[in-house]
Amino acid sequence: MVFKRLLGSLGVGGPTVDTVLAAGAAVPGGSLSGQVHLVGGTDDFVIESITLELVARVEAEHEDGESHNAVAFERFVVGGGFRLPAGAEHSVPFTVTLPWETPVTELYGQGLGIVLGVRTELSVAGAKDKGDLDPLVVGPLxxxxxxxxxxxxxxxxxxxxxxxxxxxxxxxxxxxxxxxxxxxxxxxxxxxxxxxxxxxxxxxxxxxxxxxxxxxxxxxxxxxxxxxxxxxxxxxxxxxxxxxxxxxxxxxxxxxxxxxxxxxxxxxxxxxxxxxxxxxxxxxxxxxxxxxxxxxxxGIAVGVVGGMVAAEVVDEIGDFFEGDDEEEGGEDEG
Structure with missing residues (x-):
């Protein structure tokens, strides 16, 4: 987990979401498991859907140079359709399959500098909020x-x-x-x-x-x-x-x-x-x-691979993906 926020679109008193991914690196085409933990707010809410969105920091070339954008490349609906009472705790386990072309972020445990994230989106009372963001670690096939x-x-x-x-x-x-x-x-x-x-x-x-x-x-x-x-x-x-x-x-x-x-x-x-x-x-x-x-x-893996250590990846994920809605591109699936 990285960020745990109030459901911003509902203001203070809304439910909080905290997604915890299973330990260890996933692999392209493999399973990604975890749990979405919810804590009810000051009122009862109906959780219409819980969606996980895979996002990546991607470089795009333009005539004027280069830019970096957050690109969503897969979406999974992992839960929803239940009432969350005020103050109640509820967990939704999930297992999803990563796309085969999911980028590799580390080799032998050393980061390559690739930034991927899993963003949790709640749909509550007709409003949507991207309430939690976690770094996604992917090892090679x-x-x-x-x-x-x-x-x-x-x-x-x-x-x-x-x-x-x-x-x-x-x-x-x-x-x-x-x-x-x-x-x-x-x-x-x-x-x-x-x-x-x-x-x-x-x-x-x-x-x-x-x-x-x-x-x-x-x-x-x-x-x-x-x-x-x-x-x-x-x-x-x-x-x-x-x-x-x-x-x-x-x-x-x-x-x-x-x-x-x-x-x-x-x-x-x-x-x-x-x-x-x-x-x-x-x-x-x-x-x-x-x-x-x-x-x-x-070889390449030991003593040569550069990139960011885990804590720096967390900072990079937060700094880049938070507040990126206007820059986001990619495919909406699911």
């Missing part, structure tokens, strides 16, 4: 963790992560934004690229991995962006040689000579991606995930 760890073991470093408003053309993207994880190049590629951006688009069975390289210019050529995409299975993670696979991806990426544009902004589709599909058959040999995780000190 096994295949995301394996790919990022492989980058780390190959010598790449974490630089930053953000959420970009827009859609990637030719993909099955569902959310109005996508996550970019920016990596510094390994020594092998430092003379060729300035940075690598990794985007994951997950579905129940597969993971689309989009790689973009900011390639350096030479004496006779200008720098440009090169983009490739690959698709791997969500299963068979323990049997894949991820280091070899990611190294192969990088060789294909830096071998591109054509120039590509940047990712889409303002919700516009981006149509410059090449399609390179590499399906994981699950029959490759290599280190198991236990070995990969144990070797984290050599």
């Amino acid at each position: 096994p295949v995301q963790e394996a790919i990022l760890e492989a980058f780390g073991q190959l010598g790449f470093g974490f630089r930053s992560a953000d959420l970009e408003y827009g859609r990637i053309a030719g993909s099955g993207q569902q959310l109005p934004f996508y996550q970019e994880i920016e990596l510094s190049p390994s020594p092998q590629y430092a003379h060729t690229v300035n940075e690598i951006e990794v985007t994951f688009l997950a579905t129940p069975g597969e993971m689309e991995v989009i790689l973009e390289a900011d390639k350096r210019g030479g004496l006779l050529s200008e720098g440009h962006d090169a983009v490739t995409r690959f698709t791997v299975s969500q299963s068979g993670v323990h049997h894949q040689d991820w280091n070899a696979l990611v190294d192969d991806w990088m060789r294909q990426l830096v071998g591109h000579r054509a120039a590509y544009g940047a990712h889409a902004a303002h919700g516009q589709d981006h149509g410059h991606y090449e399609d390179h599909h590499h399906h994981d058959s699950g029959h490759h040999s290599g280190p198991g995930m236990g070995t990969v995780v144990a070797a984290g000190a050599a």
Whole structure:
């Protein structure tokens, strides 16, 4: 829990709401559980509905520069239709399923700087109020963790992560934004690229991995962006040689000579991606995930990941999402 407020639209004496999420990080496509605790006000109230809204701090590019907005990307009605007597306490348990494209906010317990929140909205006597806001912590799926760890073991470093408003053309993207994880190049590629951006688009069975390289210019050529995409299975993670696979991806990426544009902004589709599909058959040999995780000190996760610690995330959530109604965009579902 972060904030517990009086139901502002009803003024002093209204019920209070306090949402408590289950401990630990959720994962994309996984369950998010918790309880909504209500305490009645000075009068009886009919709680018409209790809605949980997932919100994200998203960057949007404009002609005049960049801006950050709170984007709602999923809504769940988890209760309602009951009378809350004055001063009475009532709890509503819930379990909801996160979208598969929910951004990852931490890796091995270290924050990436991504700000997500769960906002609780009460509908009482025809009035609505966003009465409670909690930080949402999301860890990586096994295949995301394996790919990022492989980058780390190959010598790449974490630089930053953000959420970009827009859609990637030719993909099955569902959310109005996508996550970019920016990596510094390994020594092998430092003379060729300035940075690598990794985007994951997950579905129940597969993971689309989009790689973009900011390639350096030479004496006779200008720098440009090169983009490739690959698709791997969500299963068979323990049997894949991820280091070899990611190294192969990088060789294909830096071998591109054509120039590509940047990712889409303002919700516009981006149509410059090449399609390179590499399906994981699950029959490759290599280190198991236990070995990969144990070797984290050599990878991206340990000692390299930056971002905000938990307390700073709480402050960021509150400062950004409180009073953001006019800036909010996204999809109203449910």
